[in-house]
Amino acid sequence: xxxEAVIIAAVTVLGVLxxxxxxxxxxxxxxxxxxxxPATTGPPEFERLFRAQANCSEYFPIFIIVLWxxxxxxxxxxxxxxxxxxxxxxxxxxxxYSESTQGRLAPLYLSxxxxxxxxxxxxxxxxxxxxxxxxxxxxxxxxxxxxxxx
Amino acid sequence: xxxEAVIIAAVTVLGVLxxxxxxxxxxxxxxxxxxxxPATTGPPEFERLFRAQANCSEYFPIFIIVLWxxxxxxxxxxxxxxxxxxxxxxxxxxxxYSESTQGRLAPLYLSxxxxxxxxxxxxxxxxxxxxxxxxxxxxxxxxxxxxxxx
Amino acid sequence: xxxEAVIIAAVTVLGVLxxxxxxxxxxxxxxxxxxxxPATTGPPEFERLFRAQANCSEYFPIFIIVLWxxxxxxxxxxxxxxxxxxxxxxxxxxxxYSESTQGRLAPLYLSxxxxxxxxxxxxxxxxxxxxxxxxxxxxxxxxxxxxxxx
Numbered sequence: 001x002x003x004e005a006v007i008i009a010a011v012t013v014l015g016v017l018x019x020x021x022x023x024x025x026x027x028x029x030x031x032x033x034x035x036x037x038p039a040t041t042g043p044p045e046f047e048r049l050f051r052a053q054a055n056c057s058e059y060f061p062i063f064i065i066v067l068w069x070x071x072x073x074x075x076x077x078x079x080x081x082x083x084x085x086x087x088x089x090x091x092x093x094x095x096x097y098s099e100s101t102q103g104r105l106a107p108l109y110l111s112x113x114x115x116x117x118x119x120x121x122x123x124x125x126x127x128x129x130x131x132x133x134x135x136x137x138x139x140x141x142x143x144x145x146x147x148x149x150x
Numbered sequence: 151x152x153x154e155a156v157i158i159a160a161v162t163v164l165g166v167l168x169x170x171x172x173x174x175x176x177x178x179x180x181x182x183x184x185x186x187x188p189a190t191t192g193p194p195e196f197e198r199l200f201r202a203q204a205n206c207s208e209y210f211p212i213f214i215i216v217l218w219x220x221x222x223x224x225x226x227x228x229x230x231x232x233x234x235x236x237x238x239x240x241x242x243x244x245x246x247y248s249e250s251t252q253g254r255l256a257p258l259y260l261s262x263x264x265x266x267x268x269x270x271x272x273x274x275x276x277x278x279x280x281x282x283x284x285x286x287x288x289x290x291x292x293x294x295x296x297x298x299x300x
Numbered sequence: 301x302x303x304e305a306v307i308i309a310a311v312t313v314l315g316v317l318x319x320x321x322x323x324x325x326x327x328x329x330x331x332x333x334x335x336x337x338p339a340t341t342g343p344p345e346f347e348r349l350f351r352a353q354a355n356c357s358e359y360f361p362i363f364i365i366v367l368w369x370x371x372x373x374x375x376x377x378x379x380x381x382x383x384x385x386x387x388x389x390x391x392x393x394x395x396x397y398s399e400s401t402q403g404r405l406a407p408l409y410l411s412x413x414x415x416x417x418x419x420x421x422x423x424x425x426x427x428x429x430x431x432x433x434x435x436x437x438x439x440x441x442x443x444x445x446x447x448x449x450x
Contacts, residue, residue, distance in 0.1 A: 001151060001301060002372055003433045009369055009426045016366055016419055037401055038344075038351035044188075051188035054358075058204075061211040061361040066166055069159055072152055101187055119166055126159045133153045151301060194338075201338035208354075211361040216316055219309055222302055251337055269316055276309045283303045 001072075008071035011083035012064060018087055019060055022053045022094055045098070052097035052104065056090055059115070066118040074125030079118065086114040151222075158221035161233035162214060168237055169210055172203045172244055195248070202247035202254065206240055209265070216268040223275030229268065236264040301372075308371035311383035312364060318387055319360055322353045322394055345398070352397035352404065356390055359415070366418040374425030379418065386414040 002009075029035070029049045035042035040050055063086060071079035089111035096103030131137040152159075179185070179199045185192035190200055213236060221229035239261035246253030281287040302309075329335070329349045335342035340350055363386055371379035389411035396403030431437040 003429065006373070006426060006429045006433055009373060009422075010430060012365060012369060013419070013423050013426055016362055016369075016422070019362055020419065037404075038347045040351075047188045051190075057358050058207050061214070062166055062169055064361070064365060065162060065214060069162060069166075073156070073159060104187075119163070119170065122159075122166070123163050126156060126163055129153065129156045130160060133156055197338045201340075208357050211364070212316055212319055215312060215364060219312060219316075223306070223309060254337075269313070269320065272309075272316070273313050276306060276313055279303065279306045280310060283306055 004076065005068075005071060007076055007080045008068060008083070011067060011080050011087070015060065015064065015067075015083070015087055018091060019057065022056050025094070025098075026050060026053045048101060049098045052094045055097075056094060059090075059111075063115065063118070066115065066122045069122035070118045070125060072125075073129050074121040078121060082114050082118050082121075086111055086118070089114060154226065155218075155221060157226055157230045158218060158233070161217060161230050161237070165210065165214065165217075165233070165237055168241060169207065172206050175244070175248075176200060176203045198251060199248045202244045205247075206244060209240075209261075213265065213268070216265065216272045219272035220268045220275060223279050224271040225275075228271060232264050232268050232271075236261055236268070239264060304376065305368075305371060307376055307380045308368060308383070311367060311380050311387070315360065315364065315367075315383070315387055318391060319357065322356050325394070325398075326350060326353045348401060349398045352394045355397075356394060359390075359411075363415065363418070366415065366422045369422035370418045370425060372425075373429050374421040378421060382414050382418050382421075386411055386418070389414060 026049060029046050030037070033042050033046040035046050041047060063083075067079055067083045067086075070082070089107045092107035093104050093111060096105075096107055128139050131139050176199060179196050180187070183192050183196040185196050191197060213233075217229055217233045217236075220232070239257045242257035243254050243261060246255075246257055278289050281289050326349060329346050330337070333342050333346040335346050341347060363383075367379055367383045367386075370382070389407045392407035393404050393411060396405075396407055428439050431439050
């Protein structure tokens with residue numbers, strides 16, 4: 001099972017590195033704008049960067065969960081590709097948000113769309129596997145036959 | 151292994167959908183009460199909803215981790231059931247909290263109780279597996295013999 | 301696969317218990333300093349404890365992800381050991397931070413170092429597995445031969 005999930009694992013490690021990069025940016029911003037912990041408020045530039053990192057952190061577990069659900073139960077290729085697009089969108093979101101609140105919107109919508117694709121493919125993969133395992137119903141095979149693809 | 155975890159995976163996807171629902175509620179509330187990001191403070195109605203979502207998000211990774219530990223090392227059936235009760239408790243918590251700070255308490259206690267059950271069954275499952283694999287000690291078999299169930 | 305990951309699973313459950321302990325400390329502090337939800341601000345003692353728990357919660361999913369990536373793709377022994385050191389550093393961080401903002405620094409650096417070790421071993425493990433599975437290139441074997449260890 002592990003060998004078949006190594007590309008998902010690579011996207012996961014890449015995502016962790018991106019989160020580490022965001023965290024470091026907050027630490028640099030704390031120094032630059034003299035906002036010492038535990039304070040989380042300060043000049044707007046700092047607050048935008050802080051919220052950008054907080055938002056990325058909040059969605060990161062959700063992202064990793066659906067990346068793996070989709071990768072294991074649906075398709076490793078589709079999930080990895082979605083995962084890379086998500087990480088790219090989050091990078092643009094982070095930089096866009098640190099410049100202006102408006103600048104976060106376009107990449108935020110992109111990241112949300114990709115996340116919904118991963119949620120959808122997770123749900124589909126889990127439903128198909130459930131039907132096959134517990135209802136002895138191979139919907140994929142049935143679908144292919146119906147479409148006369150076989 | 152995947153086939154035996156498909157019900158846990160289904161509960162996981164359901165949990166992700168619930169988190170997505172909570173996030174959408176915060177977005178609607180930001181519009182309704184005119185609280186633009188990066189601000190996180192505003193009228194009490196908004197702040198309660200914001201904290202409700204933040205609290206659910208904070209516990210979501212913990213929940214998913216013990217759901218899977220308990221499902222893989224203890225019992226898929228017990229874990230899935232606990233998982234469904236947890237998600238139901240969190241839904242009632244979210245709606246209760248958005249109405250009043252008092253309204254969050256009963257479902258919060260329920261969600262905490264279910265979370266402790268998942269932590270307990272995870273710990274038990276891991277300890278039993280550890281004894282079997284690394285100490286060559288089948289405590290489950292020993293327990294059943296002691297109780298003369300075999 | 302599960303049997304070979306039981307020590308990682310044990311560290312995971314220990315980590316969940318630590319997070320539960322931190323959460324309980326925040327609940328006690330809310331009572332002690334009379335800071336009722338949804339408020340998250342109050343006397344400095346409360347705010348430090350609140351931020352300490354928030355910071356631990358934020359890093360917990362990252363920690364669990366690299367613990368498992370490193371444990372599954374690199375080495376269960378190395379990862380479990382790093383995991384235990386990380387949990388110990390986080391405990392000292394939490395208590396240090398609740399006493400003074402200065403007191404959080406030394407254990408925070410330790411936890412960051414261990415986290416980077418886990419990220420590094422995850423990346424290495426994933427790269428080695430990727431080369432073996434998708435490029436048919438056994439770098440570990442090649443490395444050992446080059447060092448004349450075989």
